[in-house]
Amino acid sequence: MPSALPAEAMLFLDILGPESALLCCQPKRAASISKAIADEVPVHDAVLREVFLAAHTDTNLLGEFLNYYTNLLVPCAHAYARPMPHNGSVMDLINSIYVDLLPIVKELKFDSELTFLSLLTQRLGWKVLDHQRKDGAERRRDDLRVPSDMNKVSRTDAPLKTAGLLSVKEDCHTLMTRIAEFAPADRTLFNLFLSGKSALQVGEYLGISSEAARKRHYRLRCRLQPQEIYATA
Structure with a gap:
């Protein structure tokens, strides 16, 4: 597909999806993105901004935009879900945000x-706080059904786990910042893996072996905190 876009922007568009690639390769859009990159706007920001503006009136573009953020949100959602009652579904959390x-x-x-994430x-x-409040209301109803001699220690006195959420929020901020x-090449590799590409596919994109791609991905994951968000492959 002919395009005046830099190679890194084209790689990122492969991650976003075909509709985003078609949009951003239009001459006017490509010129806008290229100018932003020339003005030292990060490649991801330049491309995502263009896609987001067009996504206001295009559900396919909006779907690709949100799908990209879903990949970034999953580790953060897992971190938030840890203190959540009943370990609610991570994807349910994310989908409820989009709704x-x-x-x-x-x-x-x-x-x-970064700011949108x-x-x-x-x-x-x-x-998560909403889930905790609802869970607290359910426990209070349960306590009313328990005979008084079995309910000497009320389960409803436990505070909402806001302190835990604050630390998790700091973890997520650290994750996003890191x-x-x-580096641009590492961002590209990391996002290719996030989008579901195999080590072989990532290696082909970047001109390196699949083993080298896998090792670089592992080193990048080790640089992120909290480390338990990403299980060792």
Whole structure:
């Protein structure tokens, strides 16, 4: 597909999806992205901003945009889910955020990949607190059904786990910041793996062996905190 876009932008568009690639390879869009990159805007920010603006009126583009963020949100969601009652479904958490945002997507601003991800992780925290409140109400109803001599220690006195959520929020911020600080080539490799590409496919994209791709990916994961978010492959 002819394009004036830099090679790194094209690699990133392969991660985002075909609709995003078609959009950004249009001459006007490509020129806008190339100018932003020339002005030292990070490649991911330049591409995502263009896709997000067009996604206001295109559900296919919006789907690709949100799918990209789903891959970034999963480790953060796992971190938030740890203190959540009943270990609620991570994907349910993420999908509930999108359901809330869809009606107001045109009102949202996209400043950078990191700030938009921060917005989404903040909403993850709200969802977890909401689950905790609902769980507390259920426990209070259960306590009313228990005979008084069996209910000397009330389970309803336990505070919401806001302190735990604050530490998790710091973990997520650290995670996002460190991903953003990766060198461009490392960001590309990391996001290719996040998008579901195999080590062989990543190696072909970057012109390295699959073993080298796997080792670089492992080293990048080891640089992230908290380390338990990513299980060792």
